[in-house]
Amino acid sequence: MTDYNHLSELELQAVIEQAEKALKDKLTNKRKEVLAQIKELAASINVAVEFHELADKPQESKSARVGVKVPVKYRHPQQPELTWTGRGIMPKWLQSLLDQGRDKSEFEV
Template sequence: MTDYENMSRRELVALRANIDKAIATAGDRDKRNALRAAEEAARNHGFSLADLMPLMTQAKPRRGRPAEEGGAPRYRNPDNPDQTWSGRGRRPRWIHEAEAAGRPLEDLRAD
């Protein structure tokens, strides 16, 4: 077992570089193995991966709230009405700037 406490900074940096390279190599190997398994599964069903790729890009059904419920803008930037926020997710910069300027969030309601 390696005693990391007694290694120099240079040795630790070299070790980290070697570990990062080993992780990348292992990731590439895992991807190749996954690709081989996917090709075999497709072949077992009478297809190639190329046959199945168009299905991968088709629109998938949305989960969660319908767009009209969750995505409707609740807040609008009075300085630029094109900028809106649904109230979900990260607050946009213009919300932060308005609050920093002392403007309450209620003043930005899109109602």
Template sequence: MMKKTGLETMSIDDLWTLHERVSKVLSIRIASEKRELEKRLAYLNGGSAAIAREAELATRGVVEGKPRRKYPRVLPKYRNPSSPSETWSGRGKQPRWLVAAIKSGRKINDFKIEATGSSKAH
């Protein structure tokens, strides 16, 4: 038979204190267990677990000790004539409107934004 612990007769304050103590012990033990498992995983992977963690942080832009590099703004090079607010800088994947226009036989240069009067040569 199990011995009664008297939880039903304890006051709310006593129960809360017990809850806090149990939570603290659990968090310490879980953290310790996690560290041990990470050590074992790093050993089994030959150290590649630490590299994988660093790569994961880098993909989120969080490299320890290094802030993310600021990139200059890239101006658009191509514009959709039927919807002038749709532009593309020429980097990355081509937008759907451009892909559809090219498939219909138009050339990419048809959408090139002409340089305005802000040229450096006088």
């Protein structure tokens, strides 16, 4: 095993990049082998298996909620362009109305 304490920052970065590439290659090859085994087993019982075209590429995890619009829950009574979804910090217009003794349910959409 290499003594990493004697390597410079650039050398360590190069080792990390090489290791990441080697790992990616191994995972890709393993995936191809497993898919081939699945196809072979399926063919042995006369079942056709089709993999989605993205099945050969590792998926990057992405949030399913990215870009999801949240419906408006509260609207200012005199200025309808002022709205709030109920998420995050309460807007100043709603806070000032509540400070005046009004009930939040009055502004629900």
